[in-house]
Amino acid sequence: MNLVTPDTGLLFWMVVIFGLVFLLLWKFGFPIITSMVEKRNRTIEKSLKDAKEVEAQMSAMVAEHAQMLEDARKEQAQILREAADTRSKLIADAKDQAREEAAKILADARAEIEAEKEAALRDVRKEVAVLSVSIAEKILRKELSEDKEQREYIDRMVDETVREQAQS
Amino acid sequence: MILTWLISLLLFAAPAPAPQAEEDVDVAGIIFEHIGDEYEWHILTWGDKHVILHLPVIVHGSTGWHVFSSKHLEHGESYEGLVIDPEKGKIVEVDSGKRPFDISITKNVLSLMMSSLLLLVVVLLTARWYKKHDVLNEAPTGIAALMEPLVMMVHDIARENIGEEDYRRYSPYLCMAFLWILFNNFLGIMPFFPGGANLTGNIAITLVLALCTFFTVNLTGTKHYYKDIFWPDVPGFLKPIMPIIEVFSAFMKPVSLTVRLFANMLAGHIMILCMVCIIFIMAKYGAVLTGSMTVVSVLFGIFLDALECLVAFIQAYVFTTLSSIYIGLARAHGE
Numbered sequence: 161m162n163l164v165t166p167d168t169g170l171l172f173w174m175v176v177i178f179g180l181v182f183l184l185l186w187k188f189g190f191p192i193i194t195s196m197v198e199k200r201n202r203t204i205e206k207s208l209k210d211a212k213e214v215e216a217q218m219s220a221m222v223a224e225h226a227q228m229l230e231d232a233r234k235e236q237a238q239i240l241r242e243a244a245d246t247r248s249k250l251i252a253d254a255k256d257q258a259r260e261e262a263a264k265i266l267a268d269a270r271a272e273i274e275a276e277k278e279a280a281l282r283d284v285r286k287e288v289a290v291l292s293v294s295i296a297e298k299i300l301r302k303e304l305s306e307d308k309e310q311r312e313y314i315d316r317m318v319d320e321t322v323r324e325q326a327q328s
Numbered sequence: 329m330i331l332t333w334l335i336s337l338l339l340f341a342a343p344a345p346a347p348q349a350e351e352d353v354d355v356a357g358i359i360f361e362h363i364g365d366e367y368e369w370h371i372l373t374w375g376d377k378h379v380i381l382h383l384p385v386i387v388h389g390s391t392g393w394h395v396f397s398s399k400h401l402e403h404g405e406s407y408e409g410l411v412i413d414p415e416k417g418k419i420v421e422v423d424s425g426k427r428p429f430d431i432s433i434t435k436n437v438l439s440l441m442m443s444s445l446l447l448l449v450v451v452l453l454t455a456r457w458y459k460k461h462d463v464l465n466e467a468p469t470g471i472a473a474l475m476e477p478l479v480m481m482v483h484d485i486a487r488e489n490i491g492e493e494d495y496r497r498y499s500p501y502l503c504m505a506f507l508w509i510l511f512n513n514f515l516g517i518m519p520f521f522p523g524g525a526n527l528t529g530n531i532a533i534t535l536v537l538a539l540c541t542f543f544t545v546n547l548t549g550t551k552h553y554y555k556d557i558f559w560p561d562v563p564g565f566l567k568p569i570m571p572i573i574e575v576f577s578a579f580m581k582p583v584s585l586t587v588r589l590f591a592n593m594l595a596g597h598i599m600i601l602c603m604v605c606i607i608f609i610m611a612k613y614g615a616v617l618t619g620s621m622t623v624v625s626v627l628f629g630i631f632l633d634a635l636e637c638l639v640a641f642i643q644a645y646v647f648t649t650l651s652s653i654y655i656g657l658a659r660a661h662g663e
Contacts, residue, residue: 163594166532167365167418169431173440174536181444182504189451190500194483196458197476203464 353608359601363526363594364417365436367398371521381521383438385410389421389428398432439525440533443512450475451507482506482648489652490659498655501544505537506648513593513640517633528643529593531586538582538589541651546578549658556660581654585647592643596636603629 361370369381382399391409400407404414406422413420419430433441450471457472468476486499512533515523527533557574559567606625610618 163363164531166535167530168429169434170365170436170440170530170532171536172431173433173437174533177440177444178508178536178540181448181508182501184448185451185504186500189448189455190479190503191496192455192458193451193472193476193479194496194499194503196463197480197483200463 353605353611355602355605355609358605359598362524362601363529363597365434365530366417367401367412367419367432367434369435369438369521381438383433383435385419385432387419387428387430387432389426390424394428436525436527436530436533439512439515439522439527442522443515443527444508447507447511454479478507478510479503485649486652489649489656491656494659497548498544498652501540502648502652502655505540505651506644509537509589509644509647510641513644514637516593516597517636517640526594526597528589529597531590534586534590535582537647538585541585541654542579542582544651545581545654545658548655550661552660553658581650585650589643589647592639596632596639600629600632600636603632 367383367385369383370378371381372379382397382402385394385396385398385401387394387410389410394408394410396407401410401412401419404412409422410419410428411422412418413425418427419432420427453471454475457468457470461468461472467473482503483495483499486495486502489495490498509528512527516526516528518524557578558571560570560574562570603625607618607622610621
């Protein structure tokens, strides 16, 4: 059986050639290829891991950003509300103050007017008294020269005055 | 490829039986010529012209070394006291009929040289690509893109079966075995020069491959591996039996590797050759039968050829995977 009997020549050459090629490829072939590919695989794995980490960081940052926005919005609303409150309070205060001021001014003015009026009246009364005294003086100076009639007149005047006094 | 295979087989076989159409086609002769080894390489027959590559004969017999072209031994002629035995097809000494020590460059040896050189060049070119390019920034192109998946596939097989610890030491051998078998399987399917030699279907070749695995396994085995063979953890009455079984199994592993690859590739070659031969066997039974059988056998030939391409890959894969599993077993560490 030729087929199942290993041939010496072929055995010899197979050992020599296979061994030689194997040694060459062991030294200069396969390890270079596999180490390079493994290096690349490691880099790819690392890059993927890094990318995942960055993504996680990014999503954390996005969440933080959203939180910050939310906070800022709340703060803004608060500030606006406070400002509105302050404004209305200020306006109210100012109004009150203005009203008070106005009332005070009015009262002062009224008091002054009253005082002025009093003073004016007092002056007028003084004037009238002086005038009436001088008029009366003049009249008296003229009338008192005549007798009887003056006597009657004086009496009447006195009566009237007394009556007035009595009435009041 | 399949078409060229069939066409060139027609070229191979057609002129031979044509002149003697009356005679039966020597199917066994044709088949054994294709799957066997020869001292010359019959590349092509074109009409009456034979394109034959005469290969050098290198033998050491009782009269010392002889180195000459096999042209001198054509047609059963004897030269320097040597002749090709017509039955065995091997060189024997004319006087004694004994086989000399024969390391001639036969068809298979030349094919072995060419395919090994091809593998060497291809892998070294691939390695050169990786040296010259920055792998971190460039995707593999050309030959590197072709070879990288194959090499990395074997590398991964090695890692799975041998373990993270020391698979790197064995990965080059497994890559070498896988690619070498793959290259030669495909070259064997290729029907024309420089393919066509039935190398992986030759038992000497598969024996050397299996012995490589055998020595790798048994010379680098751990203590634990040897303890498992000679003093396994089994009940006392099994202790004397187990080493016998284990040693036998250790020696059967390379035998199974040898025969599996050899028989698969040989059977594939024979099947395809038979399919093609049907056409010529049928030639004497008239046009109708010949025509219809030609269609059938061409279709079957195409099918078998496609199957062989699959088998070529699977056998290389199986040999590598089994080798890596055997190595992995020998690298076992006690729990």
